Amino acid sequence: MEFKTAIIGCGLISQTKYLPIMTCLKNVEVVGICDLNKELLWSVGKKYKIKNLYTDLEQLLKEQKPDIIVVATPTKTHCDIAVKSIEKGAHVLIEKPMALTVEECDKIIETAEKYNRKVGVMHNQIFNPAFLKAIESVKGLQIGKFVGIRILLATSIDDFPSDKNHWTHKLPAGVIDETGPHGIYLALAFLKNVTSLNVRFKKLLDEYPWLIGEDFEVQLEGENGLGSIRFLYGSKTTDTWIEIFGTNGFIKVDLQSRKFLKFSRPNLDAKTILFSELRVIFQSTFNLIKNSLGYLFSLKINPHYNGIIKFIDWISGKSDYPSDAKQGREVVRLMEKINKEILKIKDKKNC
Known part of the structure; x- marks a missing residue:
């Protein structure tokens, strides 16, 4: 059809x-x-x-x-x-x-x-291949029972935050009105029935008086765990990292590079740390090859x-x-x- x-x-x-x-x-x-x-x-x-x-x-x-x-x-x-x-x-x-x-x-x-x-x-970004893999891993209990999530969304100051005429500065709470929904929907993919939230922010750069703040943190409480979302607008970097914690390990996702890493380190003896690092190297290499081919030959790398x-x-x-x-x-x-x-x-x- x-x-x-x-x-x-x-x-x-x-x-x-x-x-x-x-x-x-x-x-x-x-x-x-x-x-x-x-x-x-x-x-x-x-x-x-x-x-x-x-x-x-x-x-x-x-x-x-x-x-x-x-x-x-x-x-x-x-x-x-x-x-x-x-x-x-x-x-x-x-x-x-x-x-x-x-x-x-x-x-x-x-x-x-x-x-x-x-x-x-x-x-x-829910449809980002790395994030989809994280969802499947958590559902499959690959890191045990879900207990929490931490998200970092950094928008370069050289992007729209430094442009005083950008339309985002006319929104009630400024730039976080534009990027905030991304952090919220990513957290809601794991947190169930959010009952409370807390917000704090800091004004750091006086040369951008139109910004309410450059560093925001939102803490969420769901019935199955806690979530923390950090929004940064004062750095010259653009990045989105997600850490998902379980009872047996945790997952780290880089949405920009489509990188998915799974960590498990039950103790701190030398052998455990060595094998943990080797697994990270293997996963990073695999991600690099797979995503490079995806960017060249497949639209499936594109979340939209x-x-x-x-x-x-x-x-x-x-x-x-x-x-x-x-x-x-x-x-x-x-x-x-x-x-x-x-x-x-x-x-x-x-x-």
């Missing part, structure tokens, strides 16, 4: 992810794209040879009757676009975060249930590609989708709490 698909929003994420991937899939026909910026719309349409160009969503829905709508627009528009698309019979894949508020998420979910449509959220394929399989009834609307809502719920805590701390510091 070929799915008629339309992409709403022609910005960077559509140009670098959705359009290059979806125009190459045999079971997808991109029947139209939509953006309010006519110049951008025409430029992107020409680049990807898409004939049907729209500045009006409702006209696109009426004329093309798409099976799938991809929402890749500013977050404040997600709810309205998703609801209108679902009402016209489309399944919807929304770029993270799902919406601005829990109330908007609920509206999308209620509409999807009413019209029997499916809604997925592109929490892309895997997420899109998984979404299509889901609406086809072939599999589940780990990042559905309810999971998207939970990420938004926790981000609302984080924002509230950050702004409360900020107000106290300004007093």
Whole structure:
């Protein structure tokens, strides 16, 4: 079956992810794209040879009757676009975060249930091959029972944090509103029923007064363990490391290099340490060869590609989708709490 698909929003994420991937899939026909910026719309349409160009969503829905709508627009528009698309019979894949508020998420979910449509959220790094392997390992008890997770997300200061005119600085809590959902959904892949969270942050670099802080830490408590997420914006490095702890060992994942390492060191005698280090060397070498071949010859190394394929399989009834609307809502719920805590701390510091 070929799915008629339309992409709403022609910005960077559509140009670098959705359009290059979806125009190459045999079971997808991109029947139209939509953006309010006519110049951008025409430029992107020409680049990807898409004939049907729209500045009006409702006209696109009426004329093309798409099976799938991809929402890749500013977050404040997600709810309205998703609801209108679902009402016209489309399944919807929304770029993270799902919406601005829990109330908007609920509206999308209620509409999807009413019209029997499916809604997925592109929490892309869930579909990173190394992260998928970590999930399988934890489910298979390869490191014993899960007890906790620690995540580091570092965004280079030379990226958008140092650009005072970047749109992220206009968000309520600033840059963490943009990268925060990534840390939350990665933690929620393992933590169940998060009941409480704590936030702290530090302002370190006076030369960037538009940043609320450059170092943030979010601590989560779930019924099956604890999680810690560190967001760094003051370093000249971009990195995402995840450590997953079990009763018999732990896993370390580098999302950028797609590296998966499993550690087990039951004691500190010389032989145990030696074999532990040899295993790390072997795993690192294997990762290097496998991922190098993947970058050269396979799209499966790309998290967005895997997420899109998984979404299509889901609406086809072939599999589940780990990042559905309810999971998207939970990420938004926790981000609302984080924002509230950050702004409360900020107000106290300004007093």
